[in-house]
Amino acid sequence: MKDQYRDPFAVEQEEWKKRQWKNRWKQLLTFSSPIFILVLWEFLSRTGLVDARFFPPPTEIVGTFIAMSASGELFHHIGISLFRIFSGFLLGVIPAVIIGLFMGLYSPIRHFLSPLIMALMPIPTLALLPIILIIFGVGEVSKIVTIAGSVFFPVVINTVAGVVNIDRIYLDVANNYGANSKHFFFKIALPGALPVMIEGIQMGQAIALLTIVAAEMMGANSGIGYLIWTSYNAFLLKEMFVGLVLISFFGYLFSLILRGLQTKLLPWR
Numbered sequence: 111m112k113d114q115y116r117d118p119f120a121v122e123q124e125e126w127k128k129r130q131w132k133n134r135w136k137q138l139l140t141f142s143s144p145i146f147i148l149v150l151w152e153f154l155s156r157t158g159l160v161d162a163r164f165f166p167p168p169t170e171i172v173g174t175f176i177a178m179s180a181s182g183e184l185f186h187h188i189g190i191s192l193f194r195i196f197s198g199f200l201l202g203v204i205p206a207v208i209i210g211l212f213m214g215l216y217s218p219i220r221h222f223l224s225p226l227i228m229a230l231m232p233i234p235t236l237a238l239l240p241i242i243l244i245i246f247g248v249g250e251v252s253k254i255v256t257i258a259g260s261v262f263f264p265v266v267i268n269t270v271a272g273v274v275n276i277d278r279i280y281l282d283v284a285n286n287y288g289a290n291s292k293h294f295f296f297k298i299a300l301p302g303a304l305p306v307m308i309e310g311i312q313m314g315q316a317i318a319l320l321t322i323v324a325a326e327m328m329g330a331n332s333g334i335g336y337l338i339w340t341s342y343n344a345f346l347l348k349e350m351f352v353g354l355v356l357i358s359f360f361g362y363l364f365s366l367i368l369r370g371l372q373t374k375l376l377p378w379r
Contacts, residue, residue, distance in 0.1 A: 166348050171355070174348040184337075188356065191322055191333040194250065195360075198257025199318050203311060206265035210307070211299045213266070214273020227266060235260040236324050253325045260321040261314035268310025272303025308372050315364045319357055 148168045154160045155167040178184040213220040235256055242259075246252040280298055326335025334353050341350035 171348050171351045175352045187334050187337045194253050195318050195322050198254040199261055202258035202261030203265050206262045207269055210266040210269025214270045215299050231263045256325045257318050257321050260317045264313040265310040269303050269307045272306030273299045276302035312368050319361050
């Protein structure tokens with residue numbers, strides 16, 4: 111009987127505190143796992159339980175990062191890689207979204223292009239790198255095209271799936287109100303496919319990072335991938351780990367940016 115007369119405001123405050131505590135606990139868990147790995151790595155390397163020549167302590171890797179940043183060498187590689195990633199990402203995503211929307215809306219286009227996409231998608235973009243180098247040369251264009259090709263397929267497939275799975279009632283309502291092709295494209299297909307499309311873009315950005323490292327290991331003289339490969343060949347493992355950590359950092363950063371964008375564009379999710 112006592113619980114029936116509890117102050118609703120007090121109950122709401124209690125529930126809010128519980129949610130806050132759960133959120134803080136989740137944030138603590140999120141930060142604790144990488145810190146635990148770094149501390150364990152430092153301990154194992156310092157105590158000789160793992161070979162410090164192959165796995166240098168994280169504190170020494172941080173010192174190498176600071177030294178490379180001070181010399182300007184690191185920012186040179188980062189700037190070039192980010193230019194290639196963004197250029198290739200946009201070159202792959204924009205056509206993929208447009209083609210995916212058309213394929214989802216118009217079945218003749220979907221039936222015409224689907225066999226080509228399904229046939230080319232299983233081929234790793236890096237396997238096509240020799241052909242790309244023959245066509246575009248060994249300059250920047252070939253690396254950008256390589257990234258664009260790897261990003262294109264997950265985005266176009268997710269976009270088509272997003273449009274095809276739009277509830278039919280929205281299309282019927284649009285037809286009843288005399289919507290034209292422009293309205294179908296921008297008012298129905300694009301917003302309706304957006305949740306699945308962003309998942310494809312998330313996948314694409316991860317693939318772009320994987321591809322840039324591999325592309326810069328072959329036929330490049332700059333970039334994070336080039337830094338990793340040349341450091342490995344020269345047995346400069348601290349510099350190599352700096353490059354690996356940078357790729358991991360940018361992957362996490364881009365993922366957070368896309369999640370933030372998803373929250374803004376799809377607040378109901």
